[in-house]
Amino acid sequence: MIKKTKLISLLFLVLFVHSFVSAQSFRAGAAKRVITPDRLIPISGGMGEPVMPEGKMGDLFVRAFVLEKNGTRVAIVSVDNLGWPAYLGDMSRKLVKGIPASNILIGATHTHSAPDAYGFPDEKGNTGADLKYLEFCITQIADAINEAVANLQSVYLKTAVGEARGKIAYNYYAEKLYDPRCGIIQAIASAGKDKGKTVATLVNYAIHPEVLGTGRKTLSPDLCGPLYERIESKAGGMAIFMNSAQGGMVTADTRLENGKEANDWNECIRIGNLLADEALRIIEPAPVQEDPELYCTAKIIHIPVDTEEMRYVFQYSPVAIKYRINSDNFSSVSTQINLLNIGKAQVITIPGEALPNIGFYIKRKMKSDQAFLFGLTNDAFGYMLTKEDFGSFERYEYISRTSLGEMTGNIIEDEAIRLINESPLPSK
Numbered sequence: 001m002i003k004k005t006k007l008i009s010l011l012f013l014v015l016f017v018h019s020f021v022s023a024q025s026f027r028a029g030a031a032k033r034v035i036t037p038d039r040l041i042p043i044s045g046g047m048g049e050p051v052m053p054e055g056k057m058g059d060l061f062v063r064a065f066v067l068e069k070n071g072t073r074v075a076i077v078s079v080d081n082l083g084w085p086a087y088l089g090d091m092s093r094k095l096v097k098g099i100p101a102s103n104i105l106i107g108a109t110h111t112h113s114a115p116d117a118y119g120f121p122d123e124k125g126n127t128g129a130d131l132k133y134l135e136f137c138i139t140q141i142a143d144a145i146n147e148a149v150a151n152l153q154s155v156y157l158k159t160a161v162g163e164a165r166g167k168i169a170y171n172y173y174a175e176k177l178y179d180p181r182c183g184i185i186q187a188i189a190s191a192g193k194d195k196g197k198t199v200a201t202l203v204n205y206a207i208h209p210e211v212l213g214t215g216r217k218t219l220s221p222d223l224c225g226p227l228y229e230r231i232e233s234k235a236g237g238m239a240i241f242m243n244s245a246q247g248g249m250v251t252a253d254t255r256l257e258n259g260k261e262a263n264d265w266n267e268c269i270r271i272g273n274l275l276a277d278e279a280l281r282i283i284e285p286a287p288v289q290e291d292p293e294l295y296c297t298a299k300i301i302h303i304p305v306d307t308e309e310m311r312y313v314f315q316y317s318p319v320a321i322k323y324r325i326n327s328d329n330f331s332s333v334s335t336q337i338n339l340l341n342i343g344k345a346q347v348i349t350i351p352g353e354a355l356p357n358i359g360f361y362i363k364r365k366m367k368s369d370q371a372f373l374f375g376l377t378n379d380a381f382g383y384m385l386t387k388e389d390f391g392s393f394e395r396y397e398y399i400s401r402t403s404l405g406e407m408t409g410n411i412i413e414d415e416a417i418r419l420i421n422e423s424p425l426p427s428k
Helices: 002-024 086-093 131-150 224-235 265-283 308-316 318-323 356-365 394-401 408-422
Strands: 027-034 061-069 072-079 104-108 153-163 169-171 181-189 198-205 238-243 250-252 294-304 332-342 345-349 371-374
Touching (some): 027 131, 027 198, 027 238, 061 131, 061 238, 061 294, 072 131, 072 294, 086 104, 086 131, 086 318, 104 238, 131 318, 153 265, 181 265, 181 371, 198 224, 198 265, 198 371, 224 238, 224 265, 238 371, 294 408, 308 318, 345 408, 356 371
Parallel strands (some): 072 104, 198 238, 345 371
Antiparallel strands (some): 027 153, 153 181, 169 250, 181 198, 294 332, 332 345
């Protein structure tokens, strides 16, 4: 009887320990939804009149990557669109259970060949935005996140940052003024029937996916489509792309020797495949992190709106009018930035298109040699320059007009660094 009691006690102890270890394990899940409209609707590459496409090439997606450790749960979401304003993202956040709204990071790939999510108004207040399509996307984003939560499983983690080599991107304004570093976060199943299989591979790189742009009149995820397909065919699991500090004007390197440009689907395939191959090359030798830490914090910041163009969008966009909660004199906006520690990697989000010098500066201040910047995340407030760059050069005339104002970049830098200094160190 004593031996039987000891055996039962030992069994309970083993089960308790197993349950405790399982509860503490790092988990990840992924899911995606196709958000290609069922009919052709106007596409947008920025302010100005939207263009009616004549066809489509590749599907648009929303992709959700959920991470969990010790009660902290985070969703990283990518939408194939020019930008995804917070008032749309907040509608999806309300439909998600089990993740704090502040821990749901929704970013845009910045393809210039997707339907208008801003509702850019023309001089008469007209817009090409399709509100029914945007409502469809809102529910698909939430569905993808909820499915990713349902798919959570124990994983190992691999993270790495390295230079992506080859003819991928360049700065249209100053050829070499861009960040060639590519960051990768990969989750690999650590138990069960899928042990050893890739759950998701996240690629973080600064580039304008505008190989096609609006000029080709084609609805498309641009180079991101081939990137997804290449990674998923080679590594398995789900691929997700988060853009970085690609403002002013880090674009796809489609230049040809004859002075022309290769702005077609074959070039999307070339660049997308090359970036995918480089990302897999960089992550392949990275050591496996069997018990990584996960940390997430968020902060609401306030940015003045000093440019007439941006005030006009906030005032007359039917999308902003429909979903905006607080309406003021449009003199300032509130937005959220996040800091994440994912194993050895550290991530800062930026709610727009930061210029490369801002990206370099923030990365230099981060507490990890694996620094990630998720641009166009949580919001999409146009270009973000420092006060020294704002309106200072002829080249910067357009990006100055389509920014919130001269203090935007400095505010982002200061608040990001404050968040970095207040947060714990990433894993060693």
